[in-house]
Amino acid sequence: MAMPSPTFPFNLPAGTSSAPLAIVTHPTPTLWVIELRHGADNRITTHLLLDVLTPALDAVEQDWRATRGPEEGARWAPGALVIIGALDQDKFFSNGLDYLAAIQSEIFFPRIFHPVLTRLMSFPIPTIAALNGHTFAGGMLLALSCDYRVMTSGKAWCSMNEIHFGAPITACTAEILRAKIRSPNVLRACILEGRRFTPQDALANGLVDEIVDGKSADILHKAGEFARRVEGCAVTGVWGIMKKSIYPRVFETATEFAHRMTPNEQQAIFQAKL
Amino acid sequence: MASASATHHRPVRVCFPAGSNPPLGILSHPSPTLWVIELRNGPDNRLAEQVLLDVIAPALDRIELDWRNTRRKGSDSEEWAPAALILTGDLRQNKFFSNGLLVESIAMRGFFPQIFDPVITRLLTFPIPTIAAINGHAFAGGLVLALACDYRIMTSGRAWCSMNEITFGVSLPPVVSAILQTKLPSPDVLRACALEGKRFTPQEALACEMVDQLAEGGSAGVLHKAIEYAERVENLAAKGVLGTLKKSKYLSVLNILGDDINLPTPHEADTMFRTKL
Numbered sequence: 001m002a003m004p005s006p007t008f009p010f011n012l013p014a015g016t017s018s019a020p021l022a023i024v025t026h027p028t029p030t031l032w033v034i035e036l037r038h039g040a041d042n043r044i045t046t047h048l049l050l051d052v053l054t055p056a057l058d059a060v061e062q063d064w065r066a067t068r069g070p071e072e073g074a075r076w077a078p079g080a081l082v083i084i085g086a087l088d089q090d091k092f093f094s095n096g097l098d099y100l101a102a103i104q105s106e107i108f109f110p111r112i113f114h115p116v117l118t119r120l121m122s123f124p125i126p127t128i129a130a131l132n133g134h135t136f137a138g139g140m141l142l143a144l145s146c147d148y149r150v151m152t153s154g155k156a157w158c159s160m161n162e163i164h165f166g167a168p169i170t171a172c173t174a175e176i177l178r179a180k181i182r183s184p185n186v187l188r189a190c191i192l193e194g195r196r197f198t199p200q201d202a203l204a205n206g207l208v209d210e211i212v213d214g215k216s217a218d219i220l221h222k223a224g225e226f227a228r229r230v231e232g233c234a235v236t237g238v239w240g241i242m243k244k245s246i247y248p249r250v251f252e253t254a255t256e257f258a259h260r261m262t263p264n265e266q267q268a269i270f271q272a273k274l
Numbered sequence: 275m276a277s278a279s280a281t282h283h284r285p286v287r288v289c290f291p292a293g294s295n296p297p298l299g300i301l302s303h304p305s306p307t308l309w310v311i312e313l314r315n316g317p318d319n320r321l322a323e324q325v326l327l328d329v330i331a332p333a334l335d336r337i338e339l340d341w342r343n344t345r346r347k348g349s350d351s352e353e354w355a356p357a358a359l360i361l362t363g364d365l366r367q368n369k370f371f372s373n374g375l376l377v378e379s380i381a382m383r384g385f386f387p388q389i390f391d392p393v394i395t396r397l398l399t400f401p402i403p404t405i406a407a408i409n410g411h412a413f414a415g416g417l418v419l420a421l422a423c424d425y426r427i428m429t430s431g432r433a434w435c436s437m438n439e440i441t442f443g444v445s446l447p448p449v450v451s452a453i454l455q456t457k458l459p460s461p462d463v464l465r466a467c468a469l470e471g472k473r474f475t476p477q478e479a480l481a482c483e484m485v486d487q488l489a490e491g492g493s494a495g496v497l498h499k500a501i502e503y504a505e506r507v508e509n510l511a512a513k514g515v516l517g518t519l520k521k522s523k524y525l526s527v528l529n530i531l532g533d534d535i536n537l538p539t540p541h542e543a544d545t546m547f548r549t550k551l
Contacts, residue, residue: 075443147465182460206462233470236443245451246468263443 005066006059008032012052022052024059030078030231031224032060037086041095044138046108049116057119062274064125064234065267075235080227081123083146084130087216090154093131094139099167113138114172114254120145121176121250124240124266126230130223131208132216137161141173144180147243148230149208150223151199152216158202163194171253179247182206237263288336291328298322299329301336307508308501309337309359309402318373319363321415323385326393334396339551341402341511342544352540357511358504359400360497361423362407368431368492371408372416380444390415391449391531398422398453398524401517401543403507407500408485409493414438418450421457424520425507426485427500428476431492435479440471452527459483514540 011020023035034056038048060081067077085093102108120127120142129143131151135158143149143158151158160177162169169177169191181187186205189195199211212222233239241263244251283306289297300312311333315325337359344355363371379385397404397419406412406420408428412435420426420435428435437454439446446454446468458464463482466472479485489499510516518537521528528535538546 147469180461182462206460209462230470233440236440238440238443238445239469241445242440242469245446245448246455246464248451 006063008063010059012056013047014055021048022056024056026063027224031080031082031227032063033082033084033220034060035084035087036094040089041092041134042085042139043095043098044113044142045098045101046105046112049112053116054119057116057123061124061270065270068237068267076237077235078231079125079234080231081125081127082130082220082223082227083127083142084216084220084223085132087132087220090133090152090215091156092133092139093129093135093156094142095134096137096139096141096161099137099165103167109170109172110255114170117141117145117172117176118251118254121179121247122240122244123147124237125234126227126239128223128226128230130216130219131156131158132219134158137167141176144176144207148226149202150210150212150219150226151202151208152219153199153211153213157196157198158207159194159196160190161194161196163192172250175247175249175253179250237267241266288333290333291324292332297329298325299333301333303340307356307358308504309357310497311359311361312365313362313372314364314366317367318370318411319416320373320376321379321390321419322376323379323389326389330393330397334400335551338401338547342547345514345544352514352544353512354514354540355511356508357402358508359402359404360407360500360504361397361404361419362493362497362500363409365409365493365497368410368429369433370410370416371406371412371433372419373411374414374416374418386447386449387531390447394418394422394449394453395524395527395531398527399517399520401514402511403504403516405500405503405507407493407496408433408435409496411435415450418453421453425503426479427487427489427496427503428479428485429492429496430476430488430490433476434473435467435484436471436473437467438471440469448530449527452530456524456526514543517543 008024008026010024012022012024021038025033027033036042064079068074127146128148128150129146131143131149133156135143137160140158140160177187177191181190182205197207202208203211210222212219286303288301290299290301298315302310313319313325315322341354341357345352404423405425405427406423408420408426410433412420414437417435417437454464454468458467459482463484474484476488480488487499489496521537
């Protein structure tokens with residue numbers, strides 16, 4: 001039972017007119033953009049995860065799934081999703097979790113944060129994190145959960161700084177890091193040393209795929225170019241399923257059952273949920 | 275460590291399946307330490323059920339039995355002869371190493387757990403060094419076969435390596451996925467290969483370390499380079515522990531099979547093999 005198609009652009013949380021926490025746009029037939037705007041440093045809170053990111057991803061997925069042709073064995077349209085920090089600033093992509101609040105709740109990691117990360121890790125169309133500023137801790141996990149990363153060449157770092165404020169990382173987030181980070185030595189520098197990678201360091205170590213001169217708009221533009229290069233990979237409907245196959249430990253540790261479903265089944269399950 | 279004198283070596287040439295004409299594969303033993311399996315299943319060398327069960331599996335049995343028979347008492351431990359296995363496509367052509375599995379096989383219930391996975395994991399953990407001589411395109415199951423070997427020598431000519439399942443909209447069976455995860459050199463190569471279905475040229479495959487070396491001169495050139503490589507690594511077989519070490523290294527793949535995994539000493543591995551015969 002399908003909901004009416006989302007109309008873009010729209011604000012989140014739903015119904016917000018001024019100061020939305022996210023703006024979701026669909027600037028071309030094959031590109032969706034989620035711009036996160038949660039305060040000065042884009043903290044990833046329960047509210048952002050449940051009431052902003054989750055419905056944003058739902059809307060994008062629903063819109064893309066609706067592109068499937070009606071005939072037997074039909075394909076989907078090309079598509080890609082860019083996630084970026086607030087476009088009217090250049091300081092932060094995301095400063096990570098509100099950690100103290102997060103650890104008040106037993107369920108935060110397994111039921112609120114991991115599900116969004118694993119949703120991105122298995123999202124059915126290519127995802128590009130456009131790192132238009134500092135990318136720390138939970139923000140870096142969000143970035144690594146995307147398939148690709150483009151980063152500003154300017155004054156911004158990415159790091160997993162949990163070691164510096166005394167926080168452990170979960171098994172699931174460790175698997176995300178292990179799945180996406182190139183080598184044991186980079187992993188060591190990242191997790192154990194909490195190294196701050198400059199954009200140039202990040203590029204050299206494979207943490208990001210490209211660095212971009214300019215402001216947030218330029219980062220977004222480059223992310224859009226990247227998207228055009230990979231959007232065609234979505235058409236056979238197996239992109240997300242393939243990711244579940246090659247990153248199995250991420251899903252096993254999030255307690256999500258990594259069922260090896262077909263594109264048809266996944267489409268049907270999603271539509272049944274609406 | 276003494277090796278069998280070349281003058282006493284009788285080159286072996288066995289066609290598989292037994293009695294077939296033309297053969298789907300030829301096993302040869304051109305020198306005391308070198309084995310070559312040449313697969314010859316049609317113009318694009320598909321890994322049909324028959325190739326897996328009636329060529330590769332019995333050829334591996336023959337090689338392993340012969341090699342295990344070289345066991346002798348060394349100065350401080352038991353020793354086996356140096357040995358290496360080269361796996362190659364049809365040497366009479368330069369187009370394909372292997373175009374992978376047949377569509378009918380993939381659709382067959384139980385094909386992967388019962389037929390493909392056991393053969394590929396046997397190759398993955400084979401007790402002597404294995405070298406894939408990639409003498410042409412290596413697509414999908416063909417690339418997996420090459421990755422299951424310890425080393426890869428590829429033609430520098432017109433040939434690609436790719437996993438093309440993404441273009442067909444099918445996901446990867448568990449053992450195939452595990453082999454890609456463990457054998458592809460980095461997350462970005464895994465992404466390009468499995469997710470983007472990238473076709474790697476020989477030069478790209480070398481640059482990202484998917485293959486170890488390139489060779490000019492078509493199939494003959496690739497085989498020649500592979501033989502040189504084999505001579506460098508054949509001694510790894512001598513202490514009889516290579517297979518067990520591979521099992522440890524590739525535990526993530528073996529765990530999918532659901533069998534009990536044992537990590538035998540060289541002597542135990544030898545005994546176990548003989549018991550199975």
